[in-house]
Each structure stands twice: as C-alpha cells, then as structure tokens.
Amino acid sequence: MSLLLGALLLVAAASTSAGAATGSPPTSAGAPRPLGQIVPAPASVAPGGTPYTITSTTPIRVDAASGAEGRRIAGYLADVLRPSTGYALPVKAEGPGGIRLRLSGDARLGEEGYRLESGRGAVTLTAHRAAGLFHGVQTLRQLLPAAVEKRTKQPGPWQVAGGTVEDSPRYAYRGAMLDVSRHFFTPAQVERYIDQLALYKVNKLHLHLSDDQGWRIAIDSWPRLAAYGGQTQVGGGKGGFYTKADYAEIVRYAASRYLEVIPEIDTPGHTNAALASYADLNCDGVAPPLYTGTDVGFSSLCVPKPVTYAFLDDVVRELAAMTPGRYIHIGGDEAHSTAHADYVAFMDKAQAIVGKYGKTVVGWHQLAGARPVAGAVAQYWGTDGNEAEVVAAAKAGTKLVMSPANRAYLDMKYDANTKLGLDWAGLVEVDKSYAWDPDAFIKDLPAGSVLGVEAPLWSETLTTSADIEYMAFPRLPGIAELGWSPARTHNWPSYRARLGAQGPRLAALGVNFYRSPVVRWE
Numbered sequence: 001m002s003l004l005l006g007a008l009l010l011v012a013a014a015s016t017s018a019g020a021a022t023g024s025p026p027t028s029a030g031a032p033r034p035l036g037q038i039v040p041a042p043a044s045v046a047p048g049g050t051p052y053t054i055t056s057t058t059p060i061r062v063d064a065a066s067g068a069e070g071r072r073i074a075g076y077l078a079d080v081l082r083p084s085t086g087y088a089l090p091v092k093a094e095g096p097g098g099i100r101l102r103l104s105g106d107a108r109l110g111e112e113g114y115r116l117e118s119g120r121g122a123v124t125l126t127a128h129r130a131a132g133l134f135h136g137v138q139t140l141r142q143l144l145p146a147a148v149e150k151r152t153k154q155p156g157p158w159q160v161a162g163g164t165v166e167d168s169p170r171y172a173y174r175g176a177m178l179d180v181s182r183h184f185f186t187p188a189q190v191e192r193y194i195d196q197l198a199l200y201k202v203n204k205l206h207l208h209l210s211d212d213q214g215w216r217i218a219i220d221s222w223p224r225l226a227a228y229g230g231q232t233q234v235g236g237g238k239g240g241f242y243t244k245a246d247y248a249e250i251v252r253y254a255a256s257r258y259l260e261v262i263p264e265i266d267t268p269g270h271t272n273a274a275l276a277s278y279a280d281l282n283c284d285g286v287a288p289p290l291y292t293g294t295d296v297g298f299s300s301l302c303v304p305k306p307v308t309y310a311f312l313d314d315v316v317r318e319l320a321a322m323t324p325g326r327y328i329h330i331g332g333d334e335a336h337s338t339a340h341a342d343y344v345a346f347m348d349k350a351q352a353i354v355g356k357y358g359k360t361v362v363g364w365h366q367l368a369g370a371r372p373v374a375g376a377v378a379q380y381w382g383t384d385g386n387e388a389e390v391v392a393a394a395k396a397g398t399k400l401v402m403s404p405a406n407r408a409y410l411d412m413k414y415d416a417n418t419k420l421g422l423d424w425a426g427l428v429e430v431d432k433s434y435a436w437d438p439d440a441f442i443k444d445l446p447a448g449s450v451l452g453v454e455a456p457l458w459s460e461t462l463t464t465s466a467d468i469e470y471m472a473f474p475r476l477p478g479i480a481e482l483g484w485s486p487a488r489t490h491n492w493p494s495y496r497a498r499l500g501a502q503g504p505r506l507a508a509l510g511v512n513f514y515r516s517p518v519v520r521w522e
C-alpha cells in the first residue's frame with residue numbers, strides 16, 4: 001500500500017472510531033456484524049464495500065513468506081471454522097480469493113499488529129510477524145456470527161463486513177495470572193484457560209507455582225518440594241504438581257497461542273510448602289506441617305542461612321531452563337514474617353540469581369521498597385494509586401505491570417451475592433473493573449513507566465474450570481482491552497455494547513461466564 005493511501009485510511013479510521021464509540025448494535029438480522037465491534041477495540045476501522053462470505057468452496061491461503069508457522073495458524077483457524085460451517089476449508093498456497101494469511105515486510109504493523117481487509121472474494125490478514133496473524137485470526141472470529149464458535153454444524157451465512165481494520169497493541173505486556181498453588185489445576189485446565197485468553201489477545205500467562213499451600217513444579221535437585229510440598233491444597237484436597245514434561249507441554253501450548261509463560265516462585269514469604277518439605281530451610285531446623293488454610297504472611301525463608309541461596313539457585317536454574325520467555329517472577333509480596341532489612345538483603349540475592357541465569361526479574365511491587373536491579377519489573381497490586389516508593393522506583397527506571405486489586409483482581413466478588421471469591425479489595429463489578437487507565441492509576445508516574453497490565457486470579461475459593469471462568473469472564477476481556485486498545489477508545493457505553501456481543505460467543509464456546517446485570521447481553 002502506498003504511504004498516501006495508508007494516511008487516508010488512518011484519517012478514515014479516526015473518523016469512524018467515534019462512530020464505534022456509540023456502540024450501536026447490528027442493524028438487521030442476517031447483516032454482518034459491524035466491522036470493529038470487537039473486544040479489544042481495534043486501533044483503527046474503516047468500514048465500507050462489499051461484505052466477504054465464507055462458502056463451501058472457500059480455501060484458506062497461506063503465502064510462502066508465512067512458512068510453517070503461517071500454515072499452523074491456518075490450521076488453527078480451520079479447526080475453529082470447520083465444525084460450525086461444515087465446510088472443508090482446505091489450506092492452500094497463495095492465490096487470489098478466500099481467507100488469505102500473509103506475512104509482509106511491513107514493519108509498521110510491529111511485533112503483534114495486523115491488517116484485515118475484507119471485501120468481495122477475499123478477506124486478507126497481513127502481519128509483520130506470526131503473532132500478528134494470530135491476533136488477526138481472533139479478530140476474524142469475532143467478526144463472524146457467534147454461532148461460528150459452536151462445535152456442530154450451524155446454518156450460516158458466514159459473512160464478514162467489508163472494509164479494513166488496522167490494529168496493534170497499546171502495551172507489549174498483556175497478562176493473566178493463574179494461582180495453581182492454593183488449588184491445583186491440571187495441564188488440561190490451564191490449556192483451556194489459555195485458549196480463552198488468546199481470544200482477547202492476551203500474550204502473557206503468569207503461573208503462581210508456589211505458595212504456603214502447595215509447591216506445583218518438579219525441581220529435580222529438590223524433589224520433595226513437589227513430591228511432598230505439592231501433596232495438598234486449600235481445604236485439604238490432594239493437590240498435585242507439574243512434572244517437567246507437563247510443564248513443557250503447557251509452555252508449548254501457550255506458545256502455540258502466542259502467550260509467553262512467566263513462572264513465579266513466591267519468596268521469601270508464601271513459602272510454607274517449601275519449608276515443610278525441607279527442615280533445613282527453616283531457621284530452627286524444624287519443618288512445619290503442610291498448610292491448607294488461607295492465612296497469609298506467616299512463613300519466611302531463613303534469610304541468614306546459606307542453604308537458602310543454594311536452594312534458590314537450584315530452583316531458578318531449573319526454572320530458567322524450562323522457560324523460553326525472558327521473565328522469572330520471584331514474588332516478594334506480604335513478607336510479614338521477614339524483617340525489612342532481611343527482606344532487602346534477600347531480594348538483593350534473589351535478583352542476582354535470576355540475573356545469573358539470564359532472566360529478567362519480576363516481583364510484586366513491594367520490590368520497590370527494596371533495591372530493584374536495573375531492568376527489574378514491579379507488578380503493582382495496590383488499590384489507591386498513592387505510592388511514593390513505586391513512583392521513586394519508576395523514576396529510577398523500574399517498569400511496572402499494573403494489576404490494581406480493586407480493578408484487575410479477578411478473584412474479587414462482583415457483588416455481595418457472588419458465591420466465589422474474596423472481597424478484601426472491595427466488590428468489583430464489570431464496569432468498575434474497566435474504569436481505569438493503566439498509565440494514570442498511580443499518580444505522578446513518569447511517562448513510559450507502564451509495560452502493561454495483568455489480571456491475576458487467586459484460587460483460594462476456586463476449584464474447577466467453571467469457577468475460573470465465572471470469575472474471569474467477563475472481567476478478563478476488559479483488562480485485555482485496557483492492555484490492547486488505544487486510550488482514546490476507552491468508553492464504557494461502547495465497551496458495554498461490544499461486551500454484550502461476547503455473551504452468545506462465550507456461551508457457544510461453553511464458557512461459564514457471569515451474566516453481569518450492568519451489561520446488555522445480546
């Protein structure tokens with residue numbers, strides 16, 4: 001595309017994004033969904049021209065530049081579309097018509113951006129990187145009728161409105177956290193959640209792999225951590241842990257959906273499961289019993305003992321070897337049983353160990369009150385945004401991931417009647433969860449401090465996939481939108497209407513979502 005045409009498109013897009021903000025529902029039954037009525041809101045939308053219709057003869061075409069990765073994404077798209085359309089949708093080489101996936105040299109689309117052009121005869125997804133093609137596929141799914149997500153043949157027609165979407169994310173880091181320690185979730189349950197996160201262009205999965213109630217990852221050099229420390233969970237169930245093969249499969253599956261897995265070993269507090277597994281890790285040399293309650297802040301690694309750092313070195317070395325991504329999260333929250341000077345001394349050593357194995361440190365934002373190393377990332381989970389220590393750390397270069405508990409914590413109850421969840425950060429309805437700006441939530445941050453957002457899901461009260469889904473949906477899509485969409489698209493009426501359209505889609509996918517009364521579900 002010429003630069004001039006590109007500039008015209010952007011102008012057109014700017015003028016229609018105001019229209020999108022009105023959130024008008026589709027006009028008549030059978031008409032395609034309006035271009036751009038998706039979650040997260042796209043950066044620019046230029047509707048117009050003939051809709052594209054998928055038919056029994058439609059191919060999915062992959063250009064040569066897209067290679068094996070492009071063909072894999074085409075296969076993923078075919079797996080979504082074939083059961084509901086009943087069409088063959090063969091994956092073919094590049095050519096004029098059909099659903100076309102192209103990797104171009106257009107670096108302006110960035111690491112994750114894409115362009116979707118829909119019109120007579122073809123819908124074309126173009127990206128600079130495979131991740132962008134994959135995100136474009138998620139957009140294409142949402143532009144089709146919700147019934148496309150069903151696993152049995154549906155009537156159609158399968159139309160995509162005509163026009164162009166050009167889209168790329170506001171933030172590079174758009175995460176979700178799952179606490180597999182308080183209750184264990186199997187690899188299949190984690191993969192189900194990964195598929196749901198991918199729908200909304202989330203690109204990080206943070207796994208909270210250890211806490212007082214359970215150690216969930218096999219560490220060969222300290223086998224009792226998982227074999228003993230992984231034996232129970234909140235309420236006293238049998239718990240569980242991931243073998244290295246299980247974990248490799250989760251990492252592979254996440255990567256196939258363009259999510260990077262960030263493992264967390266919480267230290268120096270939240271460590272009862274480790275302390276129970278090895279008496280030597282305790283300052284008094286006595287192993288405490290396994291813990292199945294929900295208190296926090298009672299456990300601490302023994303800061304003066306050298307074995308503490310031998311343990312940490314082994315754990316981080318093995319974790320780093322299992323982690324193709326760049327981050328390792330070392331926790332650092334609620335270390336109420338660790339004296340502050342000990343906490344600071346411990347975090348110095350822990351950060352050095354992560355650096356030694358070539359990884360970037362992430363810590364909960366209490367790290368800001370210690371001495372964050374250059375490049376460290378602090379994950380903010382406060383509620384009021386008045387955070388002198390965090391601002392000081394940000395001014396010194398620490399980047400932030402924003403998870404304010406009274407907005408982004410998916411384990412907070414929606415209202416007083418919500419059976420699952422906790423309420424220490426308040427009740428968080430869907431509108432409240434969406435009502436904040438990641439750049440502005442903490443006052444006085446220097447520009448550019450925020451790397452992105454993350455929606456943590458703590459599992460003290462959650463035991464099944466249905467529980468996970470009930471708490472995550474529909475708040476997770478809102479946090480994903482805050483991470484992806486330009487700040488100028490932030491608009492509750494627009495979001496509410498677009499979220500309402502996700503209802504039939506989530507239902508078709510079998511997601512157990514909360515039918516919030518503040519949303520007008522389609």
Ligand code: TNX
Nearest residue numbers: 296333334364381411422458
């Ligand atoms: C606080 S958030 C915690 C967790 C709890 C969570 C429950 C954070 C870093 N620590 O240990 O599970 O609240 O909402």
